[in-house]
Amino acid sequence: MPPRIGLVTRDPESWCSDQLLKSMMKKGIDPLWFSLPDLVAKVRVRPYVTTKDGINLIEELGAILIRPIGRGSLEEIIFRLDVLRGLERKGLLVINPPRSIEISADKYRSLMLMEEQGIKVPPTIATEDAEAAMQAFQELGGDVVIKPIFGSRGMGIGRVNDPETAWRIFHALSYTRHVLYIQKFIPHGTRDIRLFVIGDRVIASMYREADSWKTNIDRGARPVPFKPSKELEELAIKVTKTIGCKIAGVDVMESQEGYIVNEINSQPGFRGLQLVTNVNIADEIINYILENIRR
Ligand SMILES: Nc1ncnc2c1ncn2[C@@H]1O[C@H](COP(=O)(O)OP(=O)(O)O)[C@@H](O)[C@H]1O
Ligand SMILES: [Mg+2]
Structure with a gap:
């Protein structure tokens, strides 16, 4: 039996979570889903971290996959990341690494690091x-x-x-x-490019076509099939490595001065992208975890 994988989600029936849970079960993995506010973390009291139902995460799981870390106050978010960091220190594979989630949540910090690596970002x-x-x-x-x-x-x-x-x-x-x-403001028409990186590979990409300059799928942009050049793939992988993500959605604008990286998403949804690619994204994510999980 492969080790159990924990899925951090508030709603196991949401589209992406459902895909990931199905993909795990297909591979004979017994998934455990929980939300971060349900965790109980202990110092000088054992076990180290449990769910509120008393499940010992370190004993039970080989890896944890984080869907959205969720909304919360500053102290709630910091606490959640602290608990995840603690689990990582105890040997669990946490995807994405808490440090990379922290960096990519902060638009200034991630752009500053990208600039340091010579990646072109908006002024x-x-x-x-x-x-x-x-x-x-x-x-x-x-x-x-x-x-x-x-x-x-x-x-x-x-x-x-x-x-x-x-x-x-x-x-x-x-x-x-x-x-x-x-x-x-970077003129880029009404579309940008989303590249989905897992490990050191771009596994799928798309244009996000909107009716205005704002190209978020959540704001109504439409996914359109797109095949990136080697150059663009390398750029997306470099961005992902710079921030330390293992899974990432990298967004690139096509401007007059060439490609400009707008941002990196450390908990990217993939419902829109799945419509325009033959690759099964959930399977790719679970395969990556299985290849990198602690033995
Ligand atoms: N500097 C910019 N110039 C032009 N368009 C931008 C710029 N920054 C963001 N956008 C557009 O707005 C969208 C949302 O911005 P983004 O920085 O990705 O924030 P969010 O994290 O909310 O997605 C981008 O996908 C892009 O289409
Ligand atoms: Mg964005």
Whole structure:
């Protein structure tokens, strides 16, 4: 019997979780699903980490696969990552590695690391100061995208090219203690490229075609088949390695100055992508885990 794999999910019936659970069962794996808020972590009291039903994760599992880490307060998120890091230290394979989840959740930190590796990303300025943000707005050409530094799914992202609107947004955001994260608007038509990386391979890719510049599938963009060049595959793999992910969705815009990496997603959904590829994505993920699981 292969070792059990834990699936972190709030909803085992969600499309991706269901695919992953089916894929495990097909391979004779007995999956255990749980959500992170259900975990109980102990110090000087054993076992080390259990579910609230008392299942000892270190004894029971060989690996843990994390679907969305979930929403929460800052302390809840930090605690969840701490518990996952602890499990990793005890020898469990945790995918993605908690450190890489932490990095990719933070848009500033991930872009800074990519720039260090010579990867082209959008010119970006982040600050807590509204006046400095106004200067940034001008410095970036007066046509910018403002986004939550910890956001996802295209939520709360806006394009601003009017200084008065920018001023109001920056002051309102800084009043509510948000980091002002400002990016030069990169013209890229109404589509971008999503590359799905597992290990050191791009296993599937697609164009995401939208009706506007925002190309999130969650905002209605449509998946379109796409075959990447070797160059693009290498770029996506380099991004993934830079951040330390084992599984990643890497998003690339085609701009006038060539490919620009917009972001890396460490818990990528794959429902849209599965529509335009013959590769069974859930199977690829589970195969990767089985190849890398502790013996
Ligand atoms: N600097 C930019 N210039 C042009 N379009 C952008 C820029 N940044 C993001 N977008 C568009 O907005 C979408 C959402 O932005 P993204 O940074 O990926 O945030 P999220 O984490 O919410 O998906 C991207 O997929 C892209 O289509
Ligand atoms: Mg995105």
